[in-house]
Amino acid sequence: MSKQQTVAFHTLGCKLNFSETSTLSRQLEQNGFEKKDFAEKADVYVINTCSVTENADKECRQLVRRIQRRYPESFVVITGCYAQLKPQEIASIPGVDLVLGAAEKFNLIKHLANLTKGDTAKICSCEIDDVSDFHSSFSVNDRTRTFLKVQDGCDYSCTFCTIPLARGKSRSNNIEKVVQQANELASNNVKEIVLTGINLGDFGKGQTGGKKHDESFFDLVKALDQETNIPRYRISSIEPNLITNEIIDWVANSDQFMPHFHIPLQSGSDAVLKLMQRRYSRDLYLERVQHIKKIMPHACIGVDVIVGSPGETEDYFKESLDFIHALDISYLHVFTYSERAATKALTIKPVVPVPIRQERNKILRNLSYQKLQYFTAQHLGETRKVLFESPKATKENPNQLMLEGYTDNYIRIETPYRAEWSNQLVDWTLS
Known part of the structure; x- marks a missing residue:
């Protein structure tokens, strides 16, 4: 491959994946690559995958097919969790040239130097226990x-x-x-x-x-x-079980650590938590939330929840819903359970039908909306520090720039662009 190559990245999944993609991007730019937007034509496309849900797997395959249709001469590299779990499956997708497992992800430069278009997809992986x-x-x-x-x-x-x-x-x-x-x-x-x-x-x-x-x-x-x-x-x-009271107390007295926590619950039913092999009970979860709110009543608390996991009966779901409804939290990230190969959950019965999973997701997303509205309303009239980010154009009008930022306790603020506010902490009265 010549030295003056272009590369485009796409990230699926969590914030950690985004941090890794950003690092890979800087590595390639430092080695002479020009970065392109993923919608543009590039010599190399790198997809950093997630495999938490089946949708993430499907999206990866769709992206590869799209590149293959538009730019069949380009190289396609797949890395990330999906690449580690199912390298052979990915290698069989037409258009994929290189599959990098967990141990090889950050050796991308080395592998690109030896890549030839038209060969069978190259798999560079290892047993996960060796990582x-x-x-x-x-x-x-x-x-x-x-x-x-x-x-x-x-x-x-x-x-x-x-x-x-x-x-x-x-x-x-x-x-x-x-x-x-x-x-x-x-x-x-x-x-x-x-x-x-x-x-x-x-x-x-x-x-x-x-x-x-x-x-x-x-x-x-x-x-x-x-x-x-x-x-x-x-x-x-x-x-x-890992966010201890000493961590919470330190954050409460810190000027640098924000009063914002994201604590996965997954289910508000102890029976379902046991089936999931989680390492806590809902009583422990409640204690953590109560301690945060006792010393930081203004703190924002986000919660991950999985609906429709195997064994989640209607009664268990109602138990979970009632528990979450009573919790003094700020918002939910709701995930619909999807079957993943080689997981113990596949042996747990009863299996929740997909339409019921989707309905439960809708119920909890509605609850999340109500929780966030209530949390925000509690702070109306207060003046809090907002860190405004870089300006972004609106979808409705590309010529109109807006600033988006968050208060210390993670309330989202949007306002018309002012140059002096970008990347600055601004006193903002919530209204």
């Missing part, structure tokens, strides 16, 4: 906010989840390196860092590249608070 290295990554879409990956992999065995099979064992960066990265991002005018990981609260546990760690996520929070000058940190999704 032990941690590759740091962060996303920079504008100067304002970045998603910083500090942990990868998961040692849990939830019956519905393929992530341990796709990402491997829990491993993480060390505190010294994370602090160094945060200070480098601060010097580049980044105002907010979102800490991300597959099982973020497990930071510091396990091994990385064969080396043991003796650090905790709480240690990381304290170090970032004390040794960096980033104005804002947010903690992305963290398990209820």
